[in-house]
Amino acid sequence: MEKIASFTIEVPYRTPGNxxxxxxxxxxxxxxxxxxxxxPLCGLEERRIASLPPELSFEFKNGKPLSSRGIKEGNIEVxxxxxxxxxxxxxINGT
Numbered sequence: 303m304e305k306i307a308s309f310t311i312e313v314p315y316r317t318p319g320n321x322x323x324x325x326x327x328x329x330x331x332x333x334x335x336x337x338x339x340x341x342p343l344c345g346l347e348e349r350r351i352a353s354l355p356p357e358l359s360f361e362f363k364n365g366k367p368l369s370s371r372g373i374k375e376g377n378i379e380v381x382x383x384x385x386x387x388x389x390x391x392x393x394i395n396g397t
Contacts, residue, residue, distance in 0.1 A: 303339065306393050307331040311383050313342075315352045327352065331384065331393075336361050337370070338394075340384050353377070360385070362394060 308330050315325035328343040340358040342349055349356070359370035360381050367385035369378060388394045 303332045303334040305330055306333045307388065307391065309384060309387050311380055311387075313352050313354065313380055325352065327354070329384065331388065333393075338362075338367075338384075338388070340381070354380070358384070 308328060310326045310328050312324040313327045314322050317323055327348070329340045330343060332339045332341070338360050340360075341356065342352075342354045342358075344352075344354075353376060355377070358377055358381055360367045361370070362368070362385070367378075367381050369381055385394075
């Protein structure tokens with residue numbers, strides 16, 4: 303697996319009182335063949351509050367990101383933001 307980028311992404315974040323805000327979280331992005339992994343660079347408590355797993359895995363199908371966890375991926379918005387930055391920086395192939 304090769305690290306290909308680091309990005310700061312706005313992630314929906316639940317605050318006390320159940321209010322949702324966007325918070326910037328840094329991610330390292332890795333590539334292995336046609337599979338991409340985004341690892342959030344924050345602590346366990348911050349990941350829990352943001353409902354982020356230790357890593358988000360996806361690949362591109364027909365030019366669109368598809369989560370390895372399937373259609374019910376709760377973080378598809380974050381994956382889409384990362385995918386957009388990968389495209390913008392010309393860091394994907396095989397789409």
